[in-house]
Amino acid sequence: MTAHRVPLDTLLVYGPLADDLLSTLRTIFSEVIYRPVTPFQPRIESEPQPTDEELARADAIFGFQIPFNLKKWEQTPRLKLFQGLSAGFSHITDTDYYKSIPDSADVIFASASGIHVSTIGEHVLGTVLMLTHKLHFLNVTLRNEKRWVPHAELGGNFIRELNTLKVGVIGYGHIGRETARLFHSCGSKILALTRNGLPTPESGFIIPHTGDPSGSLPEQYFATSSRSSTLAFFSECDVVVNTLPDSTATRGFVGVEELKAMKGDSIYVNIGRGTTTDQDALIEALQAKAGQGEEESATGSLRIGAASLDVTTPEPLPSDSPLYTLPNVVLTPHMSGLSRLYFHRGVDVLKANTERVRAGKGALNAFRGRGEDD
Numbered sequence: 001m002t003a004h005r006v007p008l009d010t011l012l013v014y015g016p017l018a019d020d021l022l023s024t025l026r027t028i029f030s031e032v033i034y035r036p037v038t039p040f041q042p043r044i045e046s047e048p049q050p051t052d053e054e055l056a057r058a059d060a061i062f063g064f065q066i067p068f069n070l071k072k073w074e075q076t077p078r079l080k081l082f083q084g085l086s087a088g089f090s091h092i093t094d095t096d097y098y099k100s101i102p103d104s105a106d107v108i109f110a111s112a113s114g115i116h117v118s119t120i121g122e123h124v125l126g127t128v129l130m131l132t133h134k135l136h137f138l139n140v141t142l143r144n145e146k147r148w149v150p151h152a153e154l155g156g157n158f159i160r161e162l163n164t165l166k167v168g169v170i171g172y173g174h175i176g177r178e179t180a181r182l183f184h185s186c187g188s189k190i191l192a193l194t195r196n197g198l199p200t201p202e203s204g205f206i207i208p209h210t211g212d213p214s215g216s217l218p219e220q221y222f223a224t225s226s227r228s229s230t231l232a233f234f235s236e237c238d239v240v241v242n243t244l245p246d247s248t249a250t251r252g253f254v255g256v257e258e259l260k261a262m263k264g265d266s267i268y269v270n271i272g273r274g275t276t277t278d279q280d281a282l283i284e285a286l287q288a289k290a291g292q293g294e295e296e297s298a299t300g301s302l303r304i305g306a307a308s309l310d311v312t313t314p315e316p317l318p319s320d321s322p323l324y325t326l327p328n329v330v331l332t333p334h335m336s337g338l339s340r341l342y343f344h345r346g347v348d349v350l351k352a353n354t355e356r357v358r359a360g361k362g363a364l365n366a367f368r369g370r371g372e373d374d
Contacts, residue, residue, distance in 0.1 A: 006080050006357050007059065012050055014063030015039050015085065021347050028354060029060070039064035039085075062350050066095045073100045079107055081357050083350045085343075087113040087175070088245045088273065089367055101368075108362070108369030110353055114205035115345035116337035117178035120271050121210075123336035124241055125182045127308035131267055132160045136330050160238075163187025168237035170253075172218070175271065176243045177202060177211035180218065183239075190218045193233045197223025203372060204365045205349045234261035235299050239269065246273040254278065256302060259285045265296040265305040271336050274313035282307065283322050286329060310336040 011029040013022070016036045026032050033054050037047045049069045050058070060081040061067075070076065075097075084092060089111050092098055101107065130136045134154055141149055167183045168191040169176040180190045192215075194200075199215035206213070222233035234240060240262060244250040254268075255278040262268070262285075270277055281302065288303035290296055296305070306328040315334055317323060323331050339345070353363040362370030 006360060008080060008354055008358055010057050010059045010078070012054060012058040012061045012063075012067075014050070014061060014065070014067055017343060017347075021343055024347060025062075025350075028351060033058065035067070037067075040091075043068045060350075060354065062346075065091060066097050070097045071100070072097065073102065073105065081353060081363065082107070082109045083346075083353055083363075084109070084111045085346045087111055087116060087337075090246045093367075106369070108353075108357060108366050110349070110363040110365045111367055112205070112346050112349050113365045114174040114207065115342065115349060116339070117174050117207060117210050119339040120175050120336045121178035121182050123310065123332075124179045124269050124271060124308070125186075127330045127332070128239055128267055128269065129162075130330050131306045131308060131328070132162075134158065137327060161187075165189070165238040166191055166236055167239045167241065168193060168233055169218075169241045169243060170233075171243040171245075171272065172200075172212075172215065173243060174202070174204065174206070174211060176241065177215075177217070179241055179243070180212055181210065184217050188239075191220050191222065191233060191236055192218040193222045193224060193230065195224050197221045197225070197229060205352065207345070231257065231261045234258050235263070237266060238263065239267045242268070242270040242272045242276060244272040244276040246275045250276045252276070252278055254282070256281045259304060260302050261299055262304050263297045263299055264290055264294070264301065264303045267306045267308065268304055269308040271310045274309075274311040274315060277313075279313055279323075283326070286326050287322070306330075308332075310334055 009030040010033065011025060012033045012035070013025065014035050014037060022032060022034060033050060035048060035050050038044060050067055052075065055070060055075045057078060058076060059078050060083065061079065062083045064085045092109065138149060162183065163186060165188045167188045169180050170193045172192040172194050184190050198221060201215060202211050202213045222229045224230050242254060244253060253276045259281055268282065285302045285304045286307055288301065290303065308330045309323065310332045311334050312323065323329055349364065356363055362372050362374040364372050
Protein backbone atom coordinates (compact mmCIF):
# COMPACT_ATOMS: atom_id res chain seq x y z
CA MET A 1 0.00 0.00 0.00
CA THR A 2 1.34 3.43 -0.91
CA ALA A 3 2.02 5.56 2.16
CA HIS A 4 -0.19 8.59 2.54
CA ARG A 5 -0.48 11.11 5.35
CA VAL A 6 -3.51 10.66 7.58
CA PRO A 7 -4.97 13.53 9.61
CA LEU A 8 -5.68 12.64 13.22
CA ASP A 9 -7.14 15.74 14.84
CA THR A 10 -9.80 14.62 17.30
CA LEU A 11 -9.14 12.01 20.00
CA LEU A 12 -11.81 10.36 22.14
CA VAL A 13 -10.40 9.11 25.45
CA TYR A 14 -12.78 6.46 26.75
CA GLY A 15 -11.70 5.63 30.29
CA PRO A 16 -9.93 7.22 33.26
CA LEU A 17 -6.74 9.20 32.68
CA ALA A 18 -4.68 11.49 34.91
CA ASP A 19 -4.64 15.23 34.24
CA ASP A 20 -0.96 15.30 33.29
CA LEU A 21 -1.49 12.63 30.63
CA LEU A 22 -4.54 14.43 29.29
CA SER A 23 -2.44 17.58 29.05
CA THR A 24 0.16 15.65 27.09
CA LEU A 25 -2.46 14.37 24.67
CA ARG A 26 -3.82 17.90 24.16
CA THR A 27 -0.42 18.90 22.79
CA ILE A 28 -0.68 16.09 20.23
CA PHE A 29 -4.33 16.37 19.16
CA SER A 30 -6.29 19.49 18.26
CA GLU A 31 -9.21 18.26 20.34
CA VAL A 32 -9.43 15.69 23.13
CA ILE A 33 -12.89 14.46 24.15
CA TYR A 34 -12.70 12.92 27.61
CA ARG A 35 -15.18 10.36 28.92
CA PRO A 36 -13.74 8.82 32.15
CA VAL A 37 -15.96 5.74 32.23
CA THR A 38 -15.12 2.82 34.51
CA PRO A 39 -13.58 0.08 32.35
CA PHE A 40 -14.78 -3.54 32.25
CA GLN A 41 -17.89 -2.87 34.32
CA PRO A 42 -21.60 -2.82 33.42
CA ARG A 43 -22.70 0.58 32.21
CA ILE A 44 -23.02 3.13 35.01
CA GLU A 45 -25.82 5.52 34.09
CA SER A 46 -24.17 8.46 35.86
CA GLU A 47 -21.13 8.19 33.57
CA PRO A 48 -21.94 10.07 30.34
CA GLN A 49 -21.26 8.36 27.06
CA PRO A 50 -19.85 10.20 24.03
CA THR A 51 -22.57 11.81 21.96
CA ASP A 52 -23.34 10.73 18.42
CA GLU A 53 -21.78 13.96 17.19
CA GLU A 54 -18.56 13.30 19.16
CA LEU A 55 -18.34 9.75 17.83
CA ALA A 56 -18.85 11.06 14.31
CA ARG A 57 -15.89 13.44 14.50
CA ALA A 58 -13.47 11.16 16.35
CA ASP A 59 -10.35 10.40 14.30
CA ALA A 60 -8.91 8.21 17.04
CA ILE A 61 -10.24 6.40 20.12
CA PHE A 62 -8.09 5.52 23.13
CA GLY A 63 -9.43 3.15 25.78
CA PHE A 64 -9.93 -0.34 27.12
CA GLN A 65 -13.16 -1.05 25.30
CA ILE A 66 -15.67 -0.01 22.66
CA PRO A 67 -18.07 2.68 23.97
CA PHE A 68 -21.36 1.19 25.13
CA ASN A 69 -23.38 3.29 22.67
CA LEU A 70 -21.14 2.49 19.69
CA LYS A 71 -22.92 -0.25 17.73
CA LYS A 72 -22.26 0.32 14.03
CA TRP A 73 -19.31 1.36 11.89
CA GLU A 74 -21.38 4.13 10.31
CA GLN A 75 -21.31 5.99 13.65
CA THR A 76 -17.55 6.65 13.25
CA PRO A 77 -17.03 7.81 9.64
CA ARG A 78 -13.70 9.53 10.44
CA LEU A 79 -12.11 6.87 12.64
CA LYS A 80 -8.60 5.89 11.54
CA LEU A 81 -7.08 4.51 14.76
CA PHE A 82 -8.43 2.62 17.74
CA GLN A 83 -5.68 2.30 20.32
CA GLY A 84 -6.52 -0.23 23.00
CA LEU A 85 -5.20 -0.22 26.54
CA SER A 86 -4.97 -3.98 27.04
CA ALA A 87 -2.85 -6.70 25.47
CA GLY A 88 -5.83 -8.93 24.75
CA PHE A 89 -8.50 -7.80 22.33
CA SER A 90 -11.20 -10.47 22.10
CA HIS A 91 -13.48 -8.11 24.08
CA ILE A 92 -13.06 -5.70 21.15
CA THR A 93 -13.39 -8.13 18.26
CA ASP A 94 -16.46 -9.81 19.78
CA THR A 95 -18.53 -6.60 19.73
CA ASP A 96 -21.30 -5.83 17.23
CA TYR A 97 -19.45 -2.63 16.33
CA TYR A 98 -16.24 -4.38 15.36
CA LYS A 99 -18.10 -7.03 13.40
CA SER A 100 -19.90 -4.31 11.44
CA ILE A 101 -16.68 -2.81 10.04
CA PRO A 102 -16.48 -3.50 6.28
CA ASP A 103 -13.37 -5.11 4.86
CA SER A 104 -12.76 -1.99 2.79
CA ALA A 105 -12.53 0.29 5.85
CA ASP A 106 -9.15 2.01 6.18
CA VAL A 107 -8.89 1.82 9.96
CA ILE A 108 -6.26 0.40 12.30
CA PHE A 109 -6.97 -1.36 15.59
CA ALA A 110 -3.96 -1.81 17.85
CA SER A 111 -3.44 -3.38 21.27
CA ALA A 112 -1.25 -2.23 24.14
CA SER A 113 0.86 -5.37 24.05
CA GLY A 114 4.27 -4.69 25.56
CA ILE A 115 3.29 -2.15 28.23
CA HIS A 116 2.77 -4.80 30.93
CA VAL A 117 5.95 -6.81 30.62
CA SER A 118 7.91 -5.53 33.63
CA THR A 119 5.28 -6.04 36.32
CA ILE A 120 3.91 -9.29 34.90
CA GLY A 121 7.37 -10.81 34.46
CA GLU A 122 8.22 -9.80 38.02
CA HIS A 123 4.90 -11.25 39.23
CA VAL A 124 5.72 -14.61 37.65
CA LEU A 125 9.21 -14.65 39.16
CA GLY A 126 7.92 -13.52 42.55
CA THR A 127 5.10 -16.05 42.82
CA VAL A 128 7.32 -18.92 41.67
CA LEU A 129 9.74 -17.93 44.45
CA MET A 130 6.82 -17.90 46.89
CA LEU A 131 6.02 -21.48 45.92
CA THR A 132 9.58 -22.84 45.83
CA HIS A 133 10.33 -21.23 49.21
CA LYS A 134 6.83 -21.98 50.63
CA LEU A 135 6.46 -18.31 51.57
CA HIS A 136 2.71 -18.41 50.91
CA PHE A 137 2.29 -21.21 53.48
CA LEU A 138 4.63 -19.61 56.00
CA ASN A 139 2.98 -16.20 55.78
CA VAL A 140 -0.49 -17.62 56.50
CA THR A 141 0.66 -20.09 59.16
CA LEU A 142 2.86 -17.72 61.14
CA ARG A 143 0.27 -14.96 61.03
CA ASN A 144 -2.83 -17.02 61.81
CA GLU A 145 -1.44 -19.71 64.11
CA LYS A 146 1.31 -17.62 65.74
CA ARG A 147 3.71 -20.54 65.93
CA TRP A 148 7.28 -21.09 64.79
CA VAL A 149 7.08 -23.66 61.97
CA PRO A 150 9.73 -26.38 62.42
CA HIS A 151 11.98 -27.18 59.48
CA ALA A 152 10.80 -30.78 59.45
CA GLU A 153 7.26 -29.59 58.70
CA LEU A 154 8.61 -27.70 55.69
CA GLY A 155 10.31 -30.83 54.38
CA GLY A 156 13.83 -30.22 55.60
CA ASN A 157 16.07 -28.80 52.88
CA PHE A 158 13.18 -28.27 50.48
CA ILE A 159 13.99 -25.09 48.49
CA ARG A 160 14.47 -25.53 44.74
CA GLU A 161 17.01 -23.05 43.38
CA LEU A 162 16.10 -21.14 40.24
CA ASN A 163 19.37 -22.12 38.59
CA THR A 164 18.24 -25.77 38.66
CA LEU A 165 14.90 -25.19 36.92
CA LYS A 166 13.77 -25.48 33.32
CA VAL A 167 11.23 -22.71 32.76
CA GLY A 168 8.97 -23.14 29.75
CA VAL A 169 7.01 -20.28 28.22
CA ILE A 170 3.85 -20.89 26.19
CA GLY A 171 3.54 -18.07 23.66
CA TYR A 172 6.83 -16.24 23.25
CA GLY A 173 5.52 -12.69 22.93
CA HIS A 174 6.32 -9.55 24.91
CA ILE A 175 5.38 -10.93 28.33
CA GLY A 176 6.88 -14.34 27.66
CA ARG A 177 10.20 -12.85 26.57
CA GLU A 178 10.56 -10.60 29.60
CA THR A 179 9.62 -13.49 31.88
CA ALA A 180 12.28 -15.57 30.14
CA ARG A 181 14.88 -12.80 30.55
CA LEU A 182 14.26 -12.54 34.29
CA PHE A 183 14.49 -16.30 34.90
CA HIS A 184 17.50 -16.61 32.59
CA SER A 185 19.28 -13.93 34.62
CA CYS A 186 18.77 -16.20 37.66
CA GLY A 187 20.34 -19.15 35.87
CA SER A 188 17.20 -20.98 34.76
CA LYS A 189 17.15 -22.80 31.43
CA ILE A 190 14.48 -21.43 29.09
CA LEU A 191 12.22 -23.43 26.78
CA ALA A 192 9.57 -21.94 24.47
CA LEU A 193 6.40 -23.30 22.88
CA THR A 194 5.27 -21.40 19.79
CA ARG A 195 3.23 -22.11 16.66
CA ASN A 196 6.14 -23.04 14.43
CA GLY A 197 8.83 -23.81 16.99
CA LEU A 198 11.29 -21.30 15.50
CA PRO A 199 13.00 -18.24 17.00
CA THR A 200 11.71 -14.92 15.71
CA PRO A 201 12.70 -11.30 16.37
CA GLU A 202 10.58 -9.30 18.78
CA SER A 203 8.24 -6.71 17.27
CA GLY A 204 5.61 -4.20 18.36
CA PHE A 205 5.94 -1.82 21.31
CA ILE A 206 9.03 -2.66 23.34
CA ILE A 207 10.12 -1.08 26.62
CA PRO A 208 13.89 -0.49 26.44
CA HIS A 209 16.08 -3.12 28.12
CA THR A 210 13.30 -5.69 28.40
CA GLY A 211 12.53 -8.93 26.63
CA ASP A 212 14.52 -11.07 24.22
CA PRO A 213 14.84 -9.06 20.98
CA SER A 214 16.39 -11.85 18.92
CA GLY A 215 14.57 -14.79 20.48
CA SER A 216 17.88 -16.37 21.45
CA LEU A 217 17.32 -17.08 25.15
CA PRO A 218 15.44 -20.40 24.83
CA GLU A 219 17.71 -23.42 24.67
CA GLN A 220 15.00 -25.24 22.76
CA TYR A 221 11.84 -24.35 20.88
CA PHE A 222 8.80 -26.62 20.62
CA ALA A 223 5.92 -26.33 18.14
CA THR A 224 2.16 -26.41 18.79
CA SER A 225 1.78 -27.62 15.19
CA SER A 226 3.13 -30.98 16.37
CA ARG A 227 1.27 -32.85 19.09
CA SER A 228 4.34 -34.83 20.11
CA SER A 229 6.41 -31.62 20.31
CA THR A 230 3.76 -29.94 22.47
CA LEU A 231 3.60 -32.80 24.97
CA ALA A 232 7.41 -33.04 25.02
CA PHE A 233 7.53 -29.38 26.03
CA PHE A 234 5.23 -29.98 29.01
CA SER A 235 7.20 -33.03 30.14
CA GLU A 236 10.54 -31.15 30.06
CA CYS A 237 9.51 -28.16 32.18
CA ASP A 238 9.84 -27.63 35.92
CA VAL A 239 7.84 -24.42 35.54
CA VAL A 240 5.27 -23.85 32.79
CA VAL A 241 4.29 -20.20 32.18
CA ASN A 242 1.11 -19.71 30.14
CA THR A 243 0.92 -16.28 28.46
CA LEU A 244 -1.76 -17.16 25.89
CA PRO A 245 -4.56 -14.69 25.09
CA ASP A 246 -8.20 -15.72 24.82
CA SER A 247 -9.21 -16.87 21.33
CA THR A 248 -11.03 -19.72 19.66
CA ALA A 249 -7.65 -21.37 19.05
CA THR A 250 -6.40 -21.09 22.65
CA ARG A 251 -9.47 -21.91 24.74
CA GLY A 252 -8.82 -25.07 26.72
CA PHE A 253 -5.29 -25.35 25.31
CA VAL A 254 -3.91 -26.70 28.59
CA GLY A 255 -6.05 -29.74 29.28
CA VAL A 256 -5.86 -33.20 30.79
CA GLU A 257 -3.19 -34.54 28.44
CA GLU A 258 -0.95 -31.52 28.88
CA LEU A 259 -1.27 -31.69 32.68
CA LYS A 260 -0.55 -35.43 32.64
CA ALA A 261 2.59 -34.74 30.63
CA MET A 262 3.87 -32.35 33.32
CA LYS A 263 6.15 -33.44 36.14
CA GLY A 264 4.43 -34.25 39.41
CA ASP A 265 6.36 -31.52 41.23
CA SER A 266 6.15 -28.90 38.47
CA ILE A 267 4.65 -25.44 38.85
CA TYR A 268 1.98 -24.11 36.48
CA VAL A 269 1.71 -20.33 36.09
CA ASN A 270 -1.13 -18.67 34.19
CA ILE A 271 -0.95 -14.94 33.53
CA GLY A 272 -2.64 -15.18 30.10
CA ARG A 273 -6.36 -15.90 30.29
CA GLY A 274 -8.28 -18.36 32.44
CA THR A 275 -10.15 -19.71 29.43
CA THR A 276 -6.93 -21.21 28.06
CA THR A 277 -6.90 -23.86 30.82
CA ASP A 278 -9.25 -26.72 31.69
CA GLN A 279 -9.76 -25.44 35.23
CA ASP A 280 -11.50 -28.55 36.56
CA ALA A 281 -8.61 -30.73 35.37
CA LEU A 282 -6.13 -28.27 36.88
CA ILE A 283 -7.85 -28.44 40.27
CA GLU A 284 -7.81 -32.24 40.13
CA ALA A 285 -4.09 -32.18 39.29
CA LEU A 286 -3.37 -29.82 42.19
CA GLN A 287 -5.32 -31.97 44.64
CA ALA A 288 -3.64 -35.23 43.59
CA LYS A 289 -0.94 -36.90 45.68
CA ALA A 290 1.89 -39.13 44.56
CA GLY A 291 1.02 -42.82 44.67
CA GLN A 292 2.94 -45.32 46.78
CA GLY A 293 6.42 -45.66 45.34
CA GLU A 294 5.80 -42.94 42.73
CA GLU A 295 8.54 -40.34 42.39
CA GLU A 296 7.49 -36.75 43.05
CA SER A 297 8.72 -35.68 39.60
CA ALA A 298 7.07 -38.56 37.70
CA THR A 299 5.01 -37.77 34.61
CA GLY A 300 1.95 -39.53 33.24
CA SER A 301 -0.54 -38.99 36.05
CA LEU A 302 -2.89 -36.07 36.49
CA ARG A 303 -0.78 -34.47 39.20
CA ILE A 304 1.33 -31.32 39.47
CA GLY A 305 3.06 -29.68 42.39
CA ALA A 306 1.71 -26.15 42.55
CA ALA A 307 0.20 -23.25 40.62
CA SER A 308 0.33 -19.48 40.45
CA LEU A 309 -2.89 -18.18 38.93
CA ASP A 310 -3.51 -14.53 38.17
CA VAL A 311 -6.40 -15.44 35.88
CA THR A 312 -9.29 -17.86 36.25
CA THR A 313 -12.59 -18.71 34.63
CA PRO A 314 -14.90 -17.12 35.42
CA GLU A 315 -13.72 -13.85 36.89
CA PRO A 316 -14.52 -12.98 39.62
CA LEU A 317 -13.93 -16.54 40.82
CA PRO A 318 -16.94 -17.93 42.77
CA SER A 319 -16.35 -18.19 46.51
CA ASP A 320 -16.87 -21.96 46.55
CA SER A 321 -13.91 -22.63 44.22
CA PRO A 322 -11.26 -24.95 45.72
CA LEU A 323 -8.60 -22.63 44.27
CA TYR A 324 -9.15 -20.26 47.20
CA THR A 325 -8.05 -22.81 49.78
CA LEU A 326 -5.66 -25.22 48.06
CA PRO A 327 -2.38 -24.99 49.99
CA ASN A 328 -0.25 -25.31 46.85
CA VAL A 329 -1.83 -22.37 45.00
CA VAL A 330 -0.92 -18.69 44.90
CA LEU A 331 -4.10 -17.00 43.68
CA THR A 332 -4.28 -13.33 42.67
CA PRO A 333 -7.21 -11.32 41.22
CA HIS A 334 -5.95 -10.55 37.68
CA MET A 335 -3.67 -7.78 38.94
CA SER A 336 -0.18 -8.68 37.75
CA GLY A 337 -0.10 -5.88 35.16
CA LEU A 338 -1.21 -3.01 37.40
CA SER A 339 1.95 -0.94 37.25
CA ARG A 340 1.96 2.67 38.40
CA LEU A 341 3.32 3.38 34.93
CA TYR A 342 0.48 1.54 33.15
CA PHE A 343 -1.28 4.56 31.69
CA HIS A 344 1.98 6.37 30.96
CA ARG A 345 3.08 3.42 28.87
CA GLY A 346 -0.35 3.27 27.23
CA VAL A 347 0.03 6.90 26.21
CA ASP A 348 3.49 6.09 24.87
CA VAL A 349 1.98 3.48 22.55
CA LEU A 350 -0.72 5.93 21.43
CA LYS A 351 1.88 8.64 20.73
CA ALA A 352 4.04 6.25 18.72
CA ASN A 353 1.12 4.98 16.67
CA THR A 354 -0.28 8.46 16.12
CA GLU A 355 3.04 9.54 14.65
CA ARG A 356 3.19 6.43 12.48
CA VAL A 357 -0.37 6.72 11.16
CA ARG A 358 0.01 10.42 10.45
CA ALA A 359 3.11 9.57 8.42
CA GLY A 360 1.20 6.95 6.46
CA LYS A 361 2.83 4.00 8.20
CA GLY A 362 1.28 0.97 9.84
CA ALA A 363 0.86 0.76 13.61
CA LEU A 364 2.70 -1.15 16.30
CA ASN A 365 0.62 -4.04 17.72
CA ALA A 366 -1.98 -3.78 14.96
CA PHE A 367 -4.54 -6.58 14.98
CA ARG A 368 -6.61 -5.05 12.20
CA GLY A 369 -5.41 -2.82 9.39
CA ARG A 370 -1.85 -1.85 8.53
CA GLY A 371 0.82 -3.20 10.85
CA GLU A 372 4.39 -2.03 11.28
CA ASP A 373 5.64 -4.25 8.45
CA ASP A 374 2.97 -3.21 5.93
